[in-house]
Amino acid sequence: MSKVKKTGKMLNATNKLRNEMGRHFLAIEQAFREGKPTAWATAGTPVELLYSMGVQPMLPENSATISAALKKSQNFIELAEDQGYSYDLCSYFKTNVGAVLSNAEMSEGGTRKPTFMLSSDVICDTHVNWFQVQSERMGGVPHFTIDIPHVVSNTNNRQREYFKKYIREQLWELLDFITEVTGNEYNEEKAREVAQNSYEMGKIWQEVFELRKNIPCPVSTRDTFGGLFPLFTMTGLKSPIKLYKRMYREAKERVDNGIGALEQEDYRLLFEGIPFWHNLKFFANLERWNAIIVYEPYVYAFTKYTNPNITKEHVLNNPVESMAELILSFWYVYDLETRVQKFKETVRDWKIDGVILHNNMSCRPNACGMYDLKRRLMEEADIPCLIVDGDMNDPRKLNETQVLNQIESFIEILRKRKKK
Ligand code: SF4
8 A cells, every 4th residue: 555645735724714613612601601592503403593593502513523533532432331322322422421421621522501402303313312311411401403304205395395384483483492591582684694694604615615626626625524613613603704715715726726635636536424533634545546535415515505496585585484495405304316316416517536435333314325325326327436434433433444445446446447
């Protein structure tokens, strides 16, 4: 196996990400100091509505990724397992249980007791169970959950409209719940301002992805995996928009000058799934083979505004209603058929040579349908696919050598295809 060449260039703007994260944690500290309401929220919930209602969000999943990056997640996970939570359960959940048990600082993935919790099953039912468990363990924190029906292959338009209405009603109920728990009232003007920021942030991130269609690709996972943080936690705020605009400008300059994130780009890959936060360096290994990940559906999904029918005007005029539509358009409520079509389009538009699918031991929604996806893409789009086993937060479930060997063989297949 050849050695890793340190060729991958991170955008200078990405270095500023730390400041954004710092800003987020400071806002949380300040909220506690000033007695402002706070809420835990799961990924995929409309964090915008929390900001609109003057509630400071905290996302335990993001905190869990921090624990992993600091190599603390395994310890937290094992603490949770000592409490009886199974080896097979979601490692984000167990990281959170262990971190709370250890009174971990925010800087190492701890999350303080909130005023209330907000979950939904838009991505997975673990989210709901997770907050139920933690609400009880923390002495009965009020918990609101949004039930999201899933769009399956035979969902027709009439049902979709009904789903939308059903979600919309729950969002209004959520606002009533927040008023009841915190005393804060809904303010339409504030909601519009937050919606505008959220829209702008999602769109600029999509534009960064558009630039990645270029050969060579100007942006690698060094920028995208880290850059994801504000999309979860700060959506609706102004400051991360500036950061994303900087990233865009820098990436555009690279494109205009024919500069790629790698010195030499031979293979363009798509990586589906949550990255190994405990081993982000792993992805630099691809550079040995001049291979670059140019698209990550998981990262793209959180730009939210992926449905072209949801316009800016619609979002600004209907800050609550449009959230219901966005939730229903979210990548992870797609049925397999839609998912296959999306992947095919992406492979074509981003000129992808091969697809790596992360069979995440922790995450059923991520791993579900992966073998069907692989088969369909190989048969219908003639695109080589590789499934690798791992886990986003639990280092015990990633065999690095084995996965690297698999990838080396995979690259060999790509090399032979290019030669033909
Ligand atoms: S099971 Fe997957 S989607 Fe659900 S919380 Fe865990 S990592 Fe997230």
